[in-house]
Amino acid sequence: RLSCVAFLGPYWYVLLLDKSSWNNHSYLYGLMGTQLALLGADRYGSMDGLFRPQKRNAHVPLWNYALLRAQIFIVYFIAGLKKLDADWVGGYSMNSLARHWLFAPFRLVLSEALTSRLVVHGGGLVLDLSAGFLLFFDASRPLGLLLTTYFHTMNSQLFSIGETPQSPPKHPQNLR
Incomplete structure (x- = not known):
């Protein structure tokens, strides 16, 4: 989650500075990063899961x-x-x-x-x-x-x- 937040701050800042460079991929990356920071993305397949087995085996709800x-x-x-x-x-x-x-x-x-x-x-x-x-x-x-x-x-x-x-x-x- 920390890496998502570290990515999101500068990403949204730069993206919002220049709206003329937007395309559908630009906001998609920002929205997906926001979702990953708020959802349980620090579990399966993450660095946290690699170093902490209790996180790796945690259940990620289907709605995520x-x-x-x-x-x-x-x-x-x-x-x-x-x-x-x-x-x-x-x-x-x-x-x-x-x-x-x-x-x-x-x-x-x-x-x-x-x-x-x-x-x-x-x-x-x-x-x-x-x-x-x-x-x-x-x-x-x-x-x-x-x-x-x-x-x-x-x-x-x-x-x-x-x-x-x-x-x-x-x-x-x-x-x-």
């Missing part, structure tokens, strides 16, 4: 995991809801993105216009609306991790928006 999963769900789902506007659904928001080299395999079978509409716009919309559900439940989490890792790895090549959570350790795969 559900709360962290819900935060991930909210971020993805709100991103999906934002994509339900006419520009995104109509395929106009990221019209030139299908020209990027990352979409070359799709352009082997689809035209550039269809790649933009189906893969970029349709795929982004479906992923954002479904990723929260896939990551929330144990049975669908492996598929959710695979899809979101692929999505965020592609985004890291397409955009310069700062850190994107593309590696599985940043996902709530162990939140059980």
Whole structure:
């Protein structure tokens, strides 16, 4: 808990100083850090648990995991809801993105216009609306991790928006 608090003070201070640098990952890290500081995150898989066996074997209530999963769900789902506007659904928001080299395999079978509409716009919309559900439940989490890792790895090549959570350790795969 101490490490979470040590992280949170400077993190929120710097984040609140410059609101223009916010994206959904920025506030997600701060909110998750706050939740980890307030919940029983000093038990399983923590340094405290490593050095104090009584903490390591302590029970973490299921609602703690559900709360962290819900935060991930909210971020993805709100991103999906934002994509339900006419520009995104109509395929106009990221019209030139299908020209990027990352979409070359799709352009082997689809035209550039269809790649933009189906893969970029349709795929982004479906992923954002479904990723929260896939990551929330144990049975669908492996598929959710695979899809979101692929999505965020592609985004890291397409955009310069700062850190994107593309590696599985940043996902709530162990939140059980």
